Amino acid sequence: MAAPAAAAIAVFGVLYGAAARPLIGPELTMISSIIVFSGATQFTTIGLVAAGAGGAAILATVALLNVRHLLMGAVIRSSLGASRLKRALLAWFLLDESFGFTMVAANRMSPGPGRISVAERTLLVTGVCCYGAWLAGTALGILGAGVQGLEEVSAALFPVLFIALAALTARTLSLAARALMAAGITAVIAFTLPDWSALAPVVSGLLVAIPNDPKARPDR
């Protein structure tokens, strides 16, 4: 299941490598992919560098961008085991994509050791695949690989991927309705407050998740 996501990530890695190299140099471009491993953060960082932003502005923006990790981490935490060290290591692989695949795999299992094992393995395998793809793509981009034609296909893959993940995790009509509402709120934020759109998943997710159903029926 992770192969299409890894392929798309590799293409975006190429784009990142090609875009970052003239701005921060080939060495720091490669190092950034090795030590940051976040497309959203890295593209935003070089965008700010290109715009002449200072260090404080870059760090503040990165902190805001990463707020969503707090929410995703809290969600995925419930599916993982008790070992703090293992969770700390797995935290490296927490991406939108690996989060999605892990939650889908965990939701297919009954609570218990089996679910924990599947969730941890899924997070590790998808994370390693995505990390490898991101590093390989960045290296190719630095070396000057071209991805004309693939860029749009990859751009099409992300909405399809996340719609599929939303469909898999929306197990009830209530969850599906909340997901659709979150999509609507996100669109409003993106069009009216584009500078804040990176926070839309957190804001819309919480706005639709906190209210209880009118008839107070459980979601599961």
Next chain:
Amino acid sequence: MTPLLMAAVAAITYGSRLAAMAVLPRPSGRVETVLERVVPAIFASIATLSLITDQPGLVEAPVLLAAAGALLAAPRRSFALCLVAGLAGYVIAELVL
């Protein structure tokens, strides 16, 4: 852009992942219920963001039709079917538009 600044960016990024997964206490009760509801909402939100450009505007028609194809298949709750429907939407748009 200095290596030190890049290291700080990396520290913030990993720190945000680490905090929720290994440092903060495990959520329980009402919080856990809310977090379960959040999952599909986050995916739907990210999908929506990927259809909107920075300007802001909508992405190219083939990408929109790929998303429409996946959305049509979504009620079947099949990952493979969503991917195939999305790909079909993209190919049809490329051929027709």
